Amino acid sequence: MKDNKVAIWIGQKDLNHDPKFMEEAGNEFARIPLDKMAESSTLEQVGATRRDFLKYLGFGLGAATVAAACEIPVRKAIPYVVKPDAIVPGVANYYASSFVKGGDYCAVLVKTREGRPIKIEGNDLSPVTMGGTSARAQATVLELYDVNRIKGPGRIADGLVSDGSWAAIDKEVIGALRPESKIRILSNTLLSPALHAAIAEFSAAYPNTKLVQYDAVSSAAMLIANEQQFGMKTVPDYHFDGAKVIVGFEADFLGTWISPIEYAKGYVKNRKIEHEGHATMSRHYHVESHMSLTGSNADNRILVKPSEQGAAIAALYNEIAAQTGGTRVNAPAGLNEKATAAIKAAAKDLLANKGASLVVSGSNMVSEQLLVNQINLLLGNYGKTITFEHASKQRQGDERDVARLIEEMQGGQVDVLFILGANPSFDLPQAEAFNTALEQVPLRISTNSHVDETTGRCHWGAPDHHILESWGDVEPKAGVYSLMQPTINPLFDTRQVGLSFLTWAKSAKLSTGDQPYHDFIQELWKENMFPHQSEYSVFQAFWDHTLHNGVFNAGGNTEPAYNAVDVSGLQVRKPAGEGMELSLFETVNMGAGQYANNPWLQEMPDPVNRCVWGNYLSVPVSFDGWKTIEGFAGLKDGDLVNLTSGESSLEVPVIQQFGQMDNTFGIAMGYGRTAAGRCGNDIGVNVQSLVQIDNGLFQYYRSGIQVSGKAGREDHFACVQYHHTMGVKTLDKNGDEINADEAALASVSIPFFKKTRRGFQGALTDRSIIHGAHVSELETFLEELHEQREEFQHLNAQSLYPDYSDHYSRGHHWGMHIDLNACIGCGACTVACMSENNVPVVGKHNVARHQEMTWIRIDRYFYGDFENPKTVYQPMMCQHCDNAPCENVCPVDATNHSSEGLNQMIYNRCVGTRYCANNCPYKVRRLNWADYTTADLWPINEHKINQEKVQFYADDLTRMVLNPDVTVRSRGVMEKCSFCVQRIQEGKLNAKKEDRRLLDRDVRTACQTACPTGAITFGDKNNPEGELTGKFKSPLNYIVLEETNVRSSVNYTVKVNNANEALDA
């Protein structure tokens, strides 16, 4: 080591043979004592100096900053500075209010969370809707947060509203108005007495003002007929609950006609089977060509072409008149034979139930409505099932006034036109004429919420509040009032239309308070409603009470004399004979197009044809007697055809529709909007122009149309159900009765195996999914059903783990009961579920691929006669099986069973293998295929539902509708019905706070509260006093797929019908 010539040396010390170094070098495992290291002198020897440290720090900070510069969205949560009294974070407030859109009405409770309306519930106190809701009412909360709403007043140009101020627009309008100006206000039915009063104030200031009301789907003929006959231009009050026999002519009273929630509630009263021993139910005949929601619920559908409606009404009238001594009417010939016979049978049933029957018609011909009135009169139904005391005000429009307005505008006789919520440039059949005439009006002001087809043609936009931001009152029926109160401050710079009119009228009634329109309504109520009651002596107390309850009833009409009219000269429409005919109808979700920009409603499947995001031409189906069910002219679902009527031709997609009368077609109105908004544009085909005008009234049918063969394919045929039937009977080529749909299950047949021509008889009908029986055979049927169920239960009881089933006998055990006799298929529950549970909307393309996300769906099956089948609606959601097949297959335990029998999803555990969905016999599980709700951290792959610029659900405004109690699911996780577990938790907490047992009313699921007919009952199976326990005892109950031993918690009732069986063959 001391030799300097050693080749390897370590530093100078080594070369110099420094003794200390040499000593340390020999000690390989030298340890520096820790305490010495801590001394500052040792630290100084560390290579990194303070400067280095700062350098590294600086670099590190810089690098971290650069790395962190990737933008992460900022979600702000700002606490209240001063907490409002009524708002407790996490606790919902409910406000009684009203849903109104044109003539559509529903008394509602608005659920708000932290000051945001997030859900609509029915108001049980309303005598009209009685706690029921409709899909339209449920969806209105989404409309509030519509990004396409006009943000404030201003001049309209190129589809945009420029920034303006109310002061400016008021100046402009008041400046333009002269006392002698000819002013017209165009609206749909207006139900608000206060708004009528405000318009009256305006008219007082400008005497040449006239309010023109029309309804795109009109009941004008009925108004006119009642005016002629009873002196009251109104829709009477129909009492479906008092009718044992109902005959409907095209009137879709369960779906869209006038007041469907109210009618449905009354209707199902006589449809539910309470005592199976001697079950009785009403009988319902429906006369139509296209299957409507109401027709699908009927016991007997009588198929007549649209042009035969008049002949059918006249035939019924003559049958009734013959027995009751009325004068005969001149009934045109040409009613088909089957219908003639059926009408006879219906007449017989009606005559047997005089005073307890009801005949309604959707016809918009005065003569026909008069005949219908006369039928009811002869049957003694007036004063019983039809009264006028609380006559409906929900349709007041008369399209003849619009025709007159167009003439006036054309002649330059209108100086100022106000558009008040209506959209005539889209929904009038003569929209083109209207648009041309509109150009002649010097000043056009729209109060609509969107720059729609009409508003885009106006000069000024003076947008109204959304109803959830508004004060208002409603008189849906004479003497029946309800109030509307704001549940959120106006989101935009909008102003209530009533206030606008008062302002423009410079009304003396305009208060100077913060809320002048509120004061105006109060004054009005003080004057008009307050004196009608005796409960409260102070107005404020009365007002507070009414506002709390939301509804108020006082007075009504006096019943008119039920005069007969001379029917001998009445001319009904003449059957067009051979040839194709088209009926135009309104759907539950789209109305006349006013709901087009609401994705919840667009994605809600039409109850009858089960299609979404578009209207389809219903074409009749036929069976080749062997194994093929084919559409008219061999058309397949989603084929495009040319629909020709006279000069005009439209390209429309088709759907094969069971129950569509031969040689007739049907298509929904309200589609094909071009200026609805980001989600509603160019959805479906605009067929408004196909509506005919006869004697000034809209006629929703056409004869002499042509439907071409296949002319192309629709890009995305979006129908949630591909198989529609559960056994439809017809004759095969050999004349044997077979189920055509079961024969058609085979896509191929084996040439030498003749039996395959019958497909697989029993493949559908032997399934334990739908059980149905005629009311007269119910008892025998139930015996068979019980035998079958006993066998299933016996098999299911064979277990390797016999004690397993006892897990849920203590505590709560949640279950559900669904009354198939009460379910009319209206779809309110499906929208309510979307709203309550933040269910994503996926758009047409993805529904076409069956990637829809709905948690509850209403399966619709046709059964019975092939040509004229019956329908059953079956709400289907997670069955919360106590032996759930989805649970054991999940590799990560993301779905499991709660101690209360709930099948629960733990979203953040879910990996998304989809094994659970595959193994679900009910197919109710839904994967988040894409990032629908922008729940992913980075909005890189947002999912557009209709090519919109900003993804639906991506903007903060739309997201205000989300229910904060329900997790927004991210892409790739499975979800499904939770039995509204957030409501269960809330109910349990409330009961606990009040130190009492949980009651039925504590927990009601969203679908249950939305249902207008009470078809859904949720509750605790272990609660002996609960409503559910009572319903679970009904012998009509069965469990879908009971033999699979998955132990579903949902009971369904047997679907019972009361068809006139003589007609069924």
Place this chain on the structure above:
Amino acid sequence: MSHSPVSPIRAPLVEGHKTYHQITEDLSTPTEKRPNAAWWGAFAVALTFLTIGVICIVLTIWDGITEWNLNRTIGWGWDITNFVWWIGIGHAGTLISAILLLFRQKWRTGVNRAAEAMTIFAVMCAALFPAIHVGRIWVVFFFFPYPNSRGPLWPNFNSPLLWDLFAISTYFTVSLLFWYTGLVPDFATLRDRSKGLRRKMYNFVSFGWTGSAKHWQRHESLSLVLAGLATPLVLSVHTIVSFDFATSVIPGWHTTIFPPYFVAGAIFSGFAMVQTLMVITRKVLNLKQYITLEHIESMNKVILLTGTIVGVAYLTELFISWYSGYIYEQFAFFNRALGPYWWSYFGMMLCNVISPQLFWSKKIRRSVWWTFFMSIFVNIGMWFERFVIIATTLARDYLPSSWSYYSPSWVEIGIFLGTLGIFFTFYLLFTRLAPVVAVAEIKHILKSAGDQYIGKDAHHHHSSEITQES
């Protein structure tokens, strides 16, 4: 080394009077020469497919499963079909290595190396699908049972998918070890023939093999142990894969016949894939004297047997569904045969049941062309089988309201092509890096199966030597 007496009817398995040196030369040179144009062409095509696959997988992960046409009714489609198909293909390797080793089938030596490699690559392709088919690939580690910070939350041991995970990972590990064990002496051979970097590389991977008696003894023992481990795996892997379906409640899936039927099907398809590869490889690499018609015929016999087993299983299924008297079961099979996917059912029947019956003819069995086309047929048929079981069954199950129809999106097709790309890329690289026929094992059987010893033209003294030895 002692040999059993060789029956005179045993055909030689090594032809061309090969000496030990010639064997080394023949089998090692493909890894030493520059690749020819055919190889480069094939490699380019394989890489292209691989790239397509990568793009499609990235798209799926980026955008979500919505890139596929699966839906609320049909939760599994091409993804799991491909998974089961690849797993099935991966069965031949282990069967040849393990079971045929235990049964002392000498013809295995000609094909076992390639078959094992194929197994490994096929299992890799298969394992891809369970990973990418999930909605949230970034949390697939939830599958693994390890003490974690999420509770700890253990996976659900009741779930067949979890069993799958264990089955496949075990199978992959054992197959890889087995394959590698066999490669060690051959890598040493390559090392001894090479210089420079190449020598270092092979030196590293051959673990310092010197060929000493102790090495050979350990090698043989390890092979035997691994064969013992792998043998039950051949049966268990596809049994467990079949549990994915058999333990469900879906009619058409819930079937007790599935385990044997799946295993037979897997061997069937595995051998078909081996045939496809071997027929090409022996031609391209000029290995006809090592992978002889004898080998091909033996494998065709296995295909005939397993194809027939599969056919019997199909018919049994049909019979049982009818005999069950259970409407859902009956309909499930009615629907398979005559429903909207009838073409896939008949495709399956034609390719899997009817066409292999041609192999009763010795002429066809020994025809290279027939073998090649039949192997492709069987591969297609077995793909159809999985598609029939998975997609057709799901498309129409209990509730007619939810019935649906499914055809793949281009992304799904792209991923399938991608796995073919992965498979062939790896296989082509393998032919360049290791002898596709096991050099050492061929030398083992030379004296008992070389044509100069047992063939018709064998030298007399060679025959007498064998007699003496035994």
